[in-house]
Amino acid sequence: MTDTIAAPLLSIDNLTISVGSSAIVEDVSLQIGAGEMLGLVGESGCGKSVTALSIMRLLPEPPMQYRSGTIRLGELDMLALSEKQLRAIRGEDVAMIFQEPMTSLNPVLSIGDQLREMILLHRKVSNQEASTRAAQLLDRVGIPSARTALDRYPHQLSGGQRQRVMIAMALACDPRLLIADEPTTALDVTVQAQILDLIDDLRRETGMAVLLITHDLGVVSQYCDRVAVMYGGRIVEQAAAAELFANPRHRYTEALLATIPASNPPGTRLPAISGTVPPPGNRPAGCSFHPRCHAVIEPCTTTLPRLEGIPHATRCWNPAS
Amino acid sequence: MTLLEIENLSKTYPGAHGTTVKAVSEVSLSVEAGEVLGIVGESGCGKSTLGRALLRLIEPSGGDIRFEGKSIAGLSRRQLKPFRRDMQIIFQDPFGALNPRHKVGAIISEPLKVHKIGNTASRAARIAELLALVGLPEGSAERYPHEFSGGQRQRIAIARALALEPKLLVADEAVSALDVSIQSQIINLIAELQEKLALSIIFISHDLSVIRHVSDRIAVMYLGRIVEIGPSEDVMETPAHPYTQALLSAIPRPNVPRAERVVLKGELPDPANPPLGCAFHTRCPSAMPHCTTERPALVARKIAACAKPATTACHLYEVA
Numbered sequence: 173m174t175d176t177i178a179a180p181l182l183s184i185d186n187l188t189i190s191v192g193s194s195a196i197v198e199d200v201s202l203q204i205g206a207g208e209m210l211g212l213v214g215e216s217g218c219g220k221s222v223t224a225l226s227i228m229r230l231l232p233e234p235p236m237q238y239r240s241g242t243i244r245l246g247e248l249d250m251l252a253l254s255e256k257q258l259r260a261i262r263g264e265d266v267a268m269i270f271q272e273p274m275t276s277l278n279p280v281l282s283i284g285d286q287l288r289e290m291i292l293l294h295r296k297v298s299n300q301e302a303s304t305r306a307a308q309l310l311d312r313v314g315i316p317s318a319r320t321a322l323d324r325y326p327h328q329l330s331g332g333q334r335q336r337v338m339i340a341m342a343l344a345c346d347p348r349l350l351i352a353d354e355p356t357t358a359l360d361v362t363v364q365a366q367i368l369d370l371i372d373d374l375r376r377e378t379g380m381a382v383l384l385i386t387h388d389l390g391v392v393s394q395y396c397d398r399v400a401v402m403y404g405g406r407i408v409e410q411a412a413a414a415e416l417f418a419n420p421r422h423r424y425t426e427a428l429l430a431t432i433p434a435s436n437p438p439g440t441r442l443p444a445i446s447g448t449v450p451p452p453g454n455r456p457a458g459c460s461f462h463p464r465c466h467a468v469i470e471p472c473t474t475t476l477p478r479l480e481g482i483p484h485a486t487r488c489w490n491p492a493s
Numbered sequence: 494m495t496l497l498e499i500e501n502l503s504k505t506y507p508g509a510h511g512t513t514v515k516a517v518s519e520v521s522l523s524v525e526a527g528e529v530l531g532i533v534g535e536s537g538c539g540k541s542t543l544g545r546a547l548l549r550l551i552e553p554s555g556g557d558i559r560f561e562g563k564s565i566a567g568l569s570r571r572q573l574k575p576f577r578r579d580m581q582i583i584f585q586d587p588f589g590a591l592n593p594r595h596k597v598g599a600i601i602s603e604p605l606k607v608h609k610i611g612n613t614a615s616r617a618a619r620i621a622e623l624l625a626l627v628g629l630p631e632g633s634a635e636r637y638p639h640e641f642s643g644g645q646r647q648r649i650a651i652a653r654a655l656a657l658e659p660k661l662l663v664a665d666e667a668v669s670a671l672d673v674s675i676q677s678q679i680i681n682l683i684a685e686l687q688e689k690l691a692l693s694i695i696f697i698s699h700d701l702s703v704i705r706h707v708s709d710r711i712a713v714m715y716l717g718r719i720v721e722i723g724p725s726e727d728v729m730e731t732p733a734h735p736y737t738q739a740l741l742s743a744i745p746r747p748n749v750p751r752a753e754r755v756v757l758k759g760e761l762p763d764p765a766n767p768p769l770g771c772a773f774h775t776r777c778p779s780a781m782p783h784c785t786t787e788r789p790a791l792v793a794r795k796i797a798a799c800a801k802p803a804t805t806a807c808h809l810y811e812v813a
């Protein structure tokens with residue numbers, strides 16, 4: 173195992189989650205230490221959100237099923253907790269910024285009410301103090317005129333403003349672990365930088381651990397200590413961020429890095445990876461990337477490679493570099 | 494040929510405590526047939542409002558909209574219907590936009606039904622075609638939206654918008670939620686369709702590297718107004734407005750250290766209470782005394798960096 177952290181705050185070991193007989197997430201292991209930011213990247217549909225939701229036990233069970241593996245948050249065995257225990261932990265110990273801001277805000281409550289409710293649930297403070305804290309949070313995520321913004325409803329905000337309200341909610345109770353699923357996709361670069369800088373400051377100040385799911389490799393390279401790359405439900409590569417960008421080893425990672433718009437001349441066709449991620453239940457034998465890979469050798473089509481190498485781990489028979 | 498022209502389009506919303514939110518103010522622009530116009534600007538600057546108002550999905554508070562030369566600003570809902578077919582939008586929040594109780598096939602073919610196009614068999618064929626076009630697996634038509642990942646749902650929304658082969662597509666953050674490899678597939682797809690169908694696209698994004706990649710021209714918005722507009726390479730290579738310059742320097746790129754970017758200080762002012770003069774003066778590194786009192790007009794101005802004039806709303810390039 174590539175356990176490089178002395179006592180990780182979050183430790184996922186050999187997690188497999190399935191719907192019926194198809195595995196959605198397979199044999200996933202991830203560790204994040206206090207104060208560390210881990211980036212999780214990979215193509216749409218590869219299982220990033222399912223992994224994220226599994227940590228907070230927010231997957232709909234059924235149809236989703238935890239088949240094997242463990243998830244530990246500090247001393248807590250997340251898979252053994254009751255719904256009541258989970259409710260106490262969510263928001264307080266582990267908070268999540270969801271990929272879908274509109275569906276996760278309550279349309280009939282003002283954003284002030286929603287923030288205050290979150291704070292009052294976990295903190296013994298007066299209504300007045302909760303309001304002050306709520307306004308401070310909105311201010312920190314860059315919502316103009318935070319005080320008056322408290323009275324607004326989700327539909328009165330722009331897409332990016334809603335996303336920032338979600339971020340404020342997640343940060344409201346200083347969680348030990350923040351799971352951020354595409355937290356800045358609706359945000360322009362300046363606000364994105366402001367939000368990511370805020371998360372970055374918080375993890376350095378408070379030792380909050382961060383799991384950052386994003387498709388923006390530029391963001392990963394600037395903010396994350398380590399990166400895990402997912403493909404077809406499995407981790408296929410994991411390394412320190414600088415190392416991964418300098419020396420991608422898995423052929424999928426290599427192809428992914430080549431597709432970034434900013435590294436291609438404007439107006440040209442982008443070097444897209446042809447084909448699509450195989451859907452769960454329909455993953456090919458061997459390495460599941462092999463049908464789209466340009467460097468296939470003999471074992472790739474028949475035998476699943478193991479995730480090997482410390483500290484730079486990859487799951488590839490014929491790695492680059 | 495000019496497909497769409499808007500003139501002095503404005504949209505206000507009632508704000509908190511009796512104030513008025515000026516989300517879009519006096520925007521004029523045009524889109525040629527087959528052209529991609531990119532719109533960029535900070536969160537909350539009015540991009541989605543502009544995109545929706547020009548399609549009359551929300552009612553503009555003022556100004557005119559002409560589609561193929563005909564004014565559509567005053568048309569009733571019924572009169573508007575034939576135009577609807579030619580003007581589609583991909584919404585920023587596709588998750589909210591997909592009916593969770595409908596199967597994907599029904600969602601994609603809904604516009605065909607509304608406009609009474611084809612029969613059951615031809616619609617089924619069209620659904621299969623559209624699914625393939627956006628790279629969703631066969632059989633997706635029989636599944637429900639919640640069975641798909643975020644990026645897959647975005648592609649469902651794109652397939653639906655393309656079902657009617659519109660002449661104008663407003664793509665509001667259409668690829669922002671997609672990972673880079675799917676993003677590049679969708680960008681290529683949009684470029685292909687745009688060539689094949691001579692589709693005009695208003696491409697709204699906060700991501701300048703994406704905007705630059707797809708757009709023929711780029712409009713930069715700040716607090717409800719356009720502050721710079723021009724051919725992509727001009728705006729990107731020789732940005733005139735200090736706001737455009739700041740936006741460009743903030744693009745995160747792999748292998749560029751974070752220390753080298755210029756992050757804009759301060760926040761976007763409240764559109765219920767916009768600053769006098771140039772709205773950007775509160776954050777502008779080059780602000781001059783009269784920037785705080787006089788609003789600069791959006792006109793062609795000679796800038797030192799470039800032989801061609803730039804269309805920008807900035808006092809820096811005032812002829813003395």
Ligand SMILES: Nc1ncnc2c1ncn2[C@@H]1O[C@H](COP(=O)(O)OP(=O)(O)OP(=O)(O)O)[C@@H](O)[C@H]1O
Pocket residue numbers: 191196214215216217218219220221222223235271451452639640641642643644645672
């Ligand atoms: N409730 C469900 N029932 C069946 N399949 C599901 C369900 N939820 C997710 N899936 C499938 O699981 C796979 C992984 O989905 P997930 O949402 O984790 O992807 P993701 O990596 O987050 O993608 P994106 O970048 O598009 O958000 C996808 O193929 C998706 O279709």
Ligand SMILES: Nc1ncnc2c1ncn2[C@@H]1O[C@H](COP(=O)(O)OP(=O)(O)OP(=O)(O)O)[C@@H](O)[C@H]1O
Pocket residue numbers: 327328329330331332333358359360506507508514515516534535536537538539540541542543585699764
């Ligand atoms: N229904 C509404 N009522 C009141 N104010 C609104 C309403 N909708 C939007 N606004 C405000 O109008 C301004 C412009 O919003 P708009 O959604 O057009 O921004 P945007 O540029 O699309 O931002 P983003 O990049 O975050 O999506 C914002 O300040 C927003 O808070």
Ligand SMILES: [Mg+2]
Pocket residue numbers: 220221222271353642643644
């Ligand atoms: Mg996801």
Ligand SMILES: [Mg+2]
Pocket residue numbers: 330331332540541542585665
């Ligand atoms: Mg918007």
